[in-house]
Every structure is written in structure tokens, then in C-alpha cells.
Amino acid sequence: MLQQTQVATVIPYFQRFMQSFPDVEQLAQAHEDEVLGHWSGLGYYARARNLHKCAKIIDTQYQGRFPVIIDEVMDLPGIGRSTAGAILSLALNQVQPILDGNVKRVLSRVYCVEGWAGQTAVSQKLWALAEENTPDETVANYNQAMMDLGATLCIRGKKVQCELCPLQDICQARHAGLVNKFPMSKPRKTLPVKSAVMLLGRNQQQELLIQKRPPSGIWGSLWSLPEFESMEDLEHWLNNHCAYHEQSLQSWSVMRHTFSHYHLDIQPVLVEINAPMNIVMEDQSSVWYKLGAENGLGFPAPIKKLIEILAQI
Ligand code: SF4
The missing domain is CATH 1.10.1670.10 (Helix-hairpin-Helix base-excision DNA repair enzymes (C-terminal))
Incomplete structure (x- = not known):
């Protein structure tokens, strides 16, 4: 957790994490969503996914005991030479x-x-x-x-x-x-700027349409909003998938999120979707999310912020 993140930020996350997953076995058996939920807001989510994968490997291949040979430690997901050296030298005084x-x-x-x-x-x-x-x-x-x-x-x-x-x-x-x-x-070098239109699709039950992102790529396996390249694509999708009030379509101000290799300009668009909703769920990865509910799902920081704003209005 401390990689790229300050101690003061990490402390409450660490305490919640240790309460939920007090040992490697319990972490290994947890669902990925639950682990990512505990990381929600810390950023650099690959760390959480790697930690979870590590726990599974240690639980199954090493009978729950951390390996002590540097090559085996470096083979664990997310652990490079320096981290492996730090673990083995600090824990076991190995010359690394x-x-x-x-x-x-x-x-x-x-x-x-x-x-x-x-x-x-x-x-x-x-x-x-x-x-x-x-x-x-x-x-x-x-x-x-x-x-x-x-x-x-x-x-x-x-x-x-x-x-x-x-x-x-x-x-x-x-x-x-x-x-x-x-x-x-x-x-x-100057970072390139990419843009995306994101749908804040809310129904009359105060639920928001959210989608799980694919495991690789940015925000891998986190929950996010349906994303489109342009307003035309979003409107086309809406026309094909749901009944909605056209007058309710509301573009919010663009929000910039900066990754290490590019800026992402997010154009959020709020749409009130009619009930009964007739959205065709194209895959298992789309669900309705109750606004204001504490259900521990992992969202990227800017999406979490948008959901918080939406829950207030
Ligand atoms: S290592 Fe050199 S530069 Fe760094 S604090 Fe010491 S004297 Fe200064």
C-alpha cells in the first residue's frame, strides 16, 4: 500500500484491510471485488490485484508460508528485485x-x-x-x-x-x-490527452447503471460507468437500449483525470431512464447500483466522485 502512497493516507486503509483479511489464507479465499473494494480510492489497483494473486499462490503452492528464495519471491506477481531484496533482507537478514x-x-x-x-x-x-x-x-x-x-x-x-x-x-x-x-x-514529454463520454444512467428507483471493466487495461476489474467515444455513440446506444427522457440528458463539466502516461478528459452525461426500464443487459458485467448504498464495490477515484455528486442531487 505504501508504494507511491503516503503513510498518512495508507493507515486507515491498512487497518480496514487487516481487519477483513487477517491472514494469507483469508485473503486468498476472498473475492476479488471485496479486495478491490478495500483499495477503492488508493489508486494503482494493480497492487491490490497482485497482492490477492500472491496470497493465492502462497496459499496453494507454498502451504501458506512465504517463500525464502529470491527467485521464487521475484516470481510472485508485482514483486520486483528491490522489493524481493527488501523482504528477504529485512525479514531474514539475507544478503540482498x-x-x-x-x-x-x-x-x-x-x-x-x-x-x-x-x-x-x-x-x-x-x-x-x-x-x-x-x-x-x-x-x-x-x-x-x-x-x-x-x-x-x-x-x-x-x-x-x-x-x-x-x-x-x-x-x-x-x-x-x-x-x-x-x-x-x-x-x-507532454502527456497526450484522451477523452471519453461516460453515462450516468439513473432510473426512478435511484439506481445507477454500472459496468465491470475487463481485468486488463486501466482500472482493470473495477466497477465504472458505461463509456463511449463520443456523444453520438452514447445517444445511439441509448436509442437502442432504453427508454429515456431526451430532455433529461444533461452534460456535466468535463473532469480531467491524469494517469502516468496520459490525461483522460471525462465528459459525464446524466440521463434519467424511464421505468419500467428496458435496458438489455448485454453481458453479466452490467448491474444497477443503489445510489448511497454501502456495498463495498471498488470504483476508480473519479467515478467514485461522480457517484457521490449524483447521490446528492
Ligand atoms: S548522501 Fe550526499 S547529498 Fe545526500 S544528504 Fe548525504 S551528503 Fe547530502
Whole structure:
């Protein structure tokens, strides 16, 4: 949960999660919807799906015990080399290097590593430095200290606290007065903008038509709104699938949601659908959702916000 997310945000989510799934077996046996419901609002939902898949693998292939061989840990969904190294070094004091964002920043500065860490050659160089520096003993302390150093003193931005840093004597960036040059950032590019029209189809029972998204792609397996490329497509779909008040068709202001690789401009359109509703459910993935009901379904943050607004009017 802490990957890409701050501690203060995570705490209530973590507590609710641990109450519902106190051990690996119970997590493995939970329905994916329930797990995603506990993640709703945290973003980066692949983490929840991977955690759930991990629990299932550990439950079935490892008799409920976490593997202790690095290759087996790295084979688990969502666990890369650094996370595997952190787990095994911190839990078992195995000699494994780590290279999370904080450690990358410290090493980039101490050794003035040129280039962006997302490039293979730069990443290989940083891993080589991480390996060289990892001690044979007390690895857990060393790895934790490196992460803490990057989280507290050798931080991003201008408030780096070199005067308190235990590495100040050997730090090349500090000696060269180039602390702010490292780590070098990714070459900038402007994010493309995509757009989508989303239907807020409400019936007279104050229920909203929602659809489950396919497991892969953005917002995989979460619940969302029926989505269309254009207003024409939405109207065409409405004409073919339901009786609705044309005068009730109401376009809301566009809402921008930014993913790591593009902006999505969402045009929400509210439509009051007549009762008795005669929507033909084309597949099992469409359901009517009672507005204001607490039923633990997982929605992406912008969709959750739209539903909350709709529930008020
Ligand atoms: S001396 Fe400054 S730049 Fe170098 S590792 Fe320490 S805090 Fe980071």
C-alpha cells in the first residue's frame, strides 16, 4: 500500500484491510471485488490485484508460508528485485541489495551517477553500486538505514540535509556542489490527452447503471460507468437500449483525470431512464447500483466522485 502512497493516507486503509483479511489464507479465499473494494480510492489497483494473486499462490503452492528464495519471491506477481531484496533482507537478514526510489537517490548523489534511472545502462550501474555497498552482515540494518536516509535527509527538492548526513565525507555530489543535479530526471514529454463520454444512467428507483471493466487495461476489474467515444455513440446506444427522457440528458463539466502516461478528459452525461426500464443487459458485467448504498464495490477515484455528486442531487 505504501508504494507511491503516503503513510498518512495508507493507515486507515491498512487497518480496514487487516481487519477483513487477517491472514494469507483469508485473503486468498476472498473475492476479488471485496479486495478491490478495500483499495477503492488508493489508486494503482494493480497492487491490490497482485497482492490477492500472491496470497493465492502462497496459499496453494507454498502451504501458506512465504517463500525464502529470491527467485521464487521475484516470481510472485508485482514483486520486483528491490522489493524481493527488501523482504528477504529485512525479514531474514539475507544478503540482498535493494534499490528503491530512496536508495537510488542516495547512490546517485554519493557517486554522481549521470543519466535517468529508467534507462537500462543507468539502472545497471546503480544496481552494481547497490551490490558493492551491501555488507555481508547486518544487512537488515544497512538496507533500512539507506531507505531511511533517502526518506529523511537525502530527500527530493532543495531541503536536503547534508550537514546531518553520515555519508557527507564521501558524497561526491556534496563535494562538487551538485546535490540538486542528482538524481537526473526523466527527459520531459507532454502527456497526450484522451477523452471519453461516460453515462450516468439513473432510473426512478435511484439506481445507477454500472459496468465491470475487463481485468486488463486501466482500472482493470473495477466497477465504472458505461463509456463511449463520443456523444453520438452514447445517444445511439441509448436509442437502442432504453427508454429515456431526451430532455433529461444533461452534460456535466468535463473532469480531467491524469494517469502516468496520459490525461483522460471525462465528459459525464446524466440521463434519467424511464421505468419500467428496458435496458438489455448485454453481458453479466452490467448491474444497477443503489445510489448511497454501502456495498463495498471498488470504483476508480473519479467515478467514485461522480457517484457521490449524483447521490446528492
Ligand atoms: S551528503 Fe547530502 S547529498 Fe550526499 S548522501 Fe548525504 S544528504 Fe545526500
